Amino acid sequence: MPQCNGTTVPKYWYNIQADLPFTLDPPLHPVTRQPVTAEEMEALFAPELVAQEFNRDREIDIPEVVQDLYQLWRPTPLRRAKRLEQKLDYGGEIYYKYEGTSPVGSHKLNTALAQVYYNVQAGTQRLATETGAGQWGSALALAGYLLGLPIEVFMVRVSAEQKPERLRLIRAFGAKVQASPSASTAFGRQIREASPDCPGSLGIAISEALEVTRAGNGTKYALGSVLNHVLMHQTVIGLEAKQALADLDRFPDVVIACHGGGSNFGGITFPFLAEKFRGQSVRVIAAEPASCPSLTAGRYEYDTGDTAGFTPLLKMYTLGRDFIPPVLHAGGLRYHGASPIVSALLHHGWIEAQTVEEDEARQAARLFMASEGIVPAPESAHAIACALREIYTAQLAGKQETILFCLSGHGLLDLSFYD
Numbered sequence: 354m355p356q357c358n359g360t361t362v363p364k365y366w367y368n369i370q371a372d373l374p375f376t377l378d379p380p381l382h383p384v385t386r387q388p389v390t391a392e393e394m395e396a397l398f399a400p401e402l403v404a405q406e407f408n409r410d411r412e413i414d415i416p417e418v419v420q421d422l423y424q425l426w427r428p429t430p431l432r433r434a435k436r437l438e439q440k441l442d443y444g445g446e447i448y449y450k451y452e453g454t455s456p457v458g459s460h461k462l463n464t465a466l467a468q469v470y471y472n473v474q475a476g477t478q479r480l481a482t483e484t485g486a487g488q489w490g491s492a493l494a495l496a497g498y499l500l501g502l503p504i505e506v507f508m509v510r511v512s513a514e515q516k517p518e519r520l521r522l523i524r525a526f527g528a529k530v531q532a533s534p535s536a537s538t539a540f541g542r543q544i545r546e547a548s549p550d551c552p553g554s555l556g557i558a559i560s561e562a563l564e565v566t567r568a569g570n571g572t573k574y575a576l577g578s579v580l581n582h583v584l585m586h587q588t589v590i591g592l593e594a595k596q597a598l599a600d601l602d603r604f605p606d607v608v609i610a611c612h613g614g615g616s617n618f619g620g621i622t623f624p625f626l627a628e629k630f631r632g633q634s635v636r637v638i639a640a641e642p643a644s645c646p647s648l649t650a651g652r653y654e655y656d657t658g659d660t661a662g663f664t665p666l667l668k669m670y671t672l673g674r675d676f677i678p679p680v681l682h683a684g685g686l687r688y689h690g691a692s693p694i695v696s697a698l699l700h701h702g703w704i705e706a707q708t709v710e711e712d713e714a715r716q717a718a719r720l721f722m723a724s725e726g727i728v729p730a731p732e733s734a735h736a737i738a739c740a741l742r743e744i745y746t747a748q749l750a751g752k753q754e755t756i757l758f759c760l761s762g763h764g765l766l767d768l769s770f771y772d
């Protein structure tokens with residue numbers, strides 16, 4: 354059986370909004386609590402991205418420029434973890450889709466290129482954004498570098514200190530980057546005065562980026578996860594994986610991804626959920642850190658995406674916008690909220706969510722490393738841990754399930770996780 358495949362890059366993104374068997378609650382204006390209009394959202398985002406946020410067409414064409422750029426590293430490998438199967442004496446099959454082969458080492462570039470492209474088309478002068486562990490910041494910085502758009506990044510302080518190499522990478526790609534809370538926004542200064550030792554959070558960094566955006570000067574904002582259009586851009590992961598498995602005459606019993614804001618999870622699972630909506634049986638599991646458990650311990654209600662309360666109110670599982678997650682290695686999973694689509698899917702019972710302790714994630718990643726040779730990102734390690742649980746459960750039940758998980762990135766800039 355072939356270990357790898359050479360499918361082509363998809364020409365369209367899959368828009369799950371066309372197929373959802375329930376209605377999504379609309380984003381609300383944070384002050385009036387009325388549904389936000391496209392015009393209001395266009396103050397922050399390029400018009401085409403706002404249109405995609407509400408679009409209900411099943412397939413959205415990927416612009417040719419973006420398709421060409423995807424060819425730099427896509428399609429990403431779909432690999433069968435044969436050695437892991439042997440090590441575990443597992444009778445079923447384990448596959449992983451490896452997004453770490455992207456130039457920035459994670460899936461984030463899939464949406465960064467699309468977002469920068471539509472902003473360049475719309476005449477945007479500059480993009481402001483936040484980043485946790487730095488994966489999103491480096492992806493947007495590279496996309497800006499490739500397509501000629503200046504990028505300004507607010508990087509969660511604790512990650513900037515823990516992962517200085519990612520901060521350097523963002524700079525190497527020509528972007529401006531500073532630790533958040535920073536002294537260059539009113540909101541950042543306010544937090545620094547109130548709590549000088551604040552480690553920062555994605556919510557705070559988003560507020561800072563939005564403050565810069567609202568100041569004008571042709572600046573727009575880019576978000577690396579959570580929003581519908583972001584998850585849609587990531588569906589190239591699942592579309593490729595589904596095709597590659599179909600080429601092997603396979604369809605997974607279980608699909609697993611880690612969950613921070615929901616983008617790699619939505620990216621790999623939505624094309625499989627499309628089949629589930631049509632009656633195909635497949636279990637879909639989100640793995641989140643036990644210390645930032647929005648899906649499993651959050652409340653399903655309207656909340657803002659940032660700490661200052663600048664963003665529209667989103668109906669989602671949330672730990673509260675003031676929640677400052679404990680410092681953990683998987684910086685990309687330290688977010689108080691979750692994608693509204695993923696939240697609704699969970700609420701309506703289409704998907705499951707599990708929490709994983711950091712230690713279990715690390716042990717799972719080590720086992721994976723020792724058989725497959727790849728150093729997983731700490732975020733991805735949560736998905737591996739969940740996959741191992743599924744394998745053990747299947748073994749106990751005497752089942753031989755086909756398991757697919759998303760290895761969302763490599764951990765070569767996160768080695769302190771393994772110390």
Ligand SMILES: *Cc1c(COP(=O)(O)O)cnc(C)c1O
Binds near residue numbers: 686761
């Ligand atoms: C950012 C990141 C995540 C978490 O973000 P999602 O939007 O939930 O995918 C997971 N894995 C890696 C490697 C990341 O960079």
